[in-house]
Amino acid sequence: MEAMAELIAAARAVRENAYAPYSHYAVGAAVRAEDGSIYAGCNVENAASPEGLCAEAAAIAAMVAAGRRRLTAVAVVGGDVARPAMPCGGCRQRLHEFAAPGAVVAVADAAGRLLCETPLAALLPEAFGPGGRI
Numbered sequence: 001m002e003a004m005a006e007l008i009a010a011a012r013a014v015r016e017n018a019y020a021p022y023s024h025y026a027v028g029a030a031v032r033a034e035d036g037s038i039y040a041g042c043n044v045e046n047a048a049s050p051e052g053l054c055a056e057a058a059a060i061a062a063m064v065a066a067g068r069r070r071l072t073a074v075a076v077v078g079g080d081v082a083r084p085a086m087p088c089g090g091c092r093q094r095l096h097e098f099a100a101p102g103a104v105v106a107v108a109d110a111a112g113r114l115l116c117e118t119p120l121a122a123l124l125p126e127a128f129g130p131g132g133r134i
């Protein structure tokens with residue numbers, strides 16, 4: 001399977017486990033680490049809404065917990081053509097913390113149809129990162 005299709009498949013699969021009883025907006029995310037390994041996470045909401053977790057944050061946590069610290073791509077599955085699950089501002093910053101140069105973000109719908117594919121840098125221009133502003 002093509003690399004991005006594989007990442008989208010992982011995000012689709014984990015989306016099935018999303019806990020989104022408040023928004024009913026299920027999201028799955030999968031990051032690919034520099035060594036090719038894949039880590040997935042889903043959104044986990046909370047009755048006290050600010051305590052909810054985005055799918056991207058969960059996937060990043062899984063990657064870091066596994067000892068990887070560099071990601072080359074992320075796939076997010078959620079929403080539809082009219083409202084793709086673009087990473088929120090906070091998650092763009094979280095992704096940037098661990099992103100390899102040229103890291104790519106793909107967003108797909110629940111059927112796996114690609115809605116958007118763009119460099120992370122385009123979603124977070126002039127970002128502040130671990131090495132300072134780039």
Ligand code: THU
Nearest residue numbers: 023025027043054055085086087
């Ligand atoms: N959400 C994500 O998990 N990732 C995104 O990229 C967009 C939004 C979640 C947060 C919340 O649980 C729900 O989607 C609705 O905002």
